[in-house]
Amino acid sequence: MIQTVIFDMDGVIVDTEPVHHYAYNQHFKQLGIEVSPEMYASFTGNSTKNIFERLKAQFNLKEDVPALVETKRNLFNEAFDRKADLYLLDGVENLIKDLYANGMQLVLASSSATVTIAKIFDRFGLHPYFSHIVSGEDFPKSKPHPAIFQHAAFLAQTPVENCIVIEDSTNGILAAKAAGIYCIGYDSFHSKMQDYSQADMVISNFSELSYNFIKNIR
CATH class of the missing domain: 3.40.50.1000 (HAD superfamily/HAD-like)
Known part of the structure; x- marks a missing residue:
């Protein structure tokens, strides 16, 4: 039972996917990288830390992972607080x-x-x-x-x-x-x-x- x-x-x-999508894509623009829809879909279910570990390796990003995570979370939190139509x-x-x-x-x-x-x-x-x-x-x-x-x-x-x-x-x-x-x-x-x-x-x-x-x- x-x-x-x-x-x-x-x-x-x-x-919350639209909010995450917005935050990630704002961050990708800041970083100057292009993430394909297929790669983005493969992130589903992963932690933000693990996602940025992959992106750092893939795109040879100079920023360290904790800083990348913090930036994305700040973008998410700002968008989340503004989004009234979340149910x-x-x-x-x-x-x-x-x-x-x-x-x-x-x-x-x-x-x-x-x-x-x-x-x-x-x-x-x-x-x-x-x-x-x-x-x-x-x-x-x-x-x-x-x-x-x-x-x-x-x-x-x-x-x-x-x-x-x-x-x-x-x-x-x-x-x-x-x-x-x-x-x-x-x-x-x-x-x-x-x-x-x-x-x-x-x-x-x-x-x-x-x-x-x-x-x-x-």
């Missing part, structure tokens, strides 16, 4: 409340920085529903490495066979499977160039999920 649901955040709970994705709030009301433990495992997660959780009042929040910035390797999901299950004190992960990215799905956790792929219209073939099941709307459905997945 499923006891813990581990949520990704970007693209699953809220669509939770359709149906996810009802699912979160349904799971919580029925005693399901909820954990967030996001590649986003702790400060970014806090901004989202504060804005939408999500803190009461989640027992633990795990940020990808705390791990040396990003998804598809399984460490973030392994740690989420450890914090939840739940065997991996009694957890599920909800993910929207190729890297996130691969990380969940590498951790030995059942993965639901969320393929929404926000998703771009992601591969859901390794997910255990794929949904396109959160109305397809409920506590009664999820608790009996295994």
Whole structure:
């Protein structure tokens, strides 16, 4: 029986991708580099630190990685604070409340920085529903490495066979499977160039999920 649901955040709970896209592209212009759509799509599910490690190697950037990360986060935070039309994705709030009301433990495992997660959780009042929040910035390797999901299950004190992960990215799905956790792929219209073939099941709307459905997945 499923006891813990581990949520990704970007693209699953809220669509911050347009804000990230704006911030990254502003930064790319400042750096004088051109990142292809294919390369940008491959970043999905990675931490900002790991993304800039790749970009520094690819484009031989002179700035150090912490400085690059800080600049991008400042651009993101400025854009986030200005963006009034930012909403939770359709149906996810009802699912979160349904799971919580029925005693399901909820954990967030996001590649986003702790400060970014806090901004989202504060804005939408999500803190009461989640027992633990795990940020990808705390791990040396990003998804598809399984460490973030392994740690989420450890914090939840739940065997991996009694957890599920909800993910929207190729890297996130691969990380969940590498951790030995059942993965639901969320393929929404926000998703771009992601591969859901390794997910255990794929949904396109959160109305397809409920506590009664999820608790009996295994």
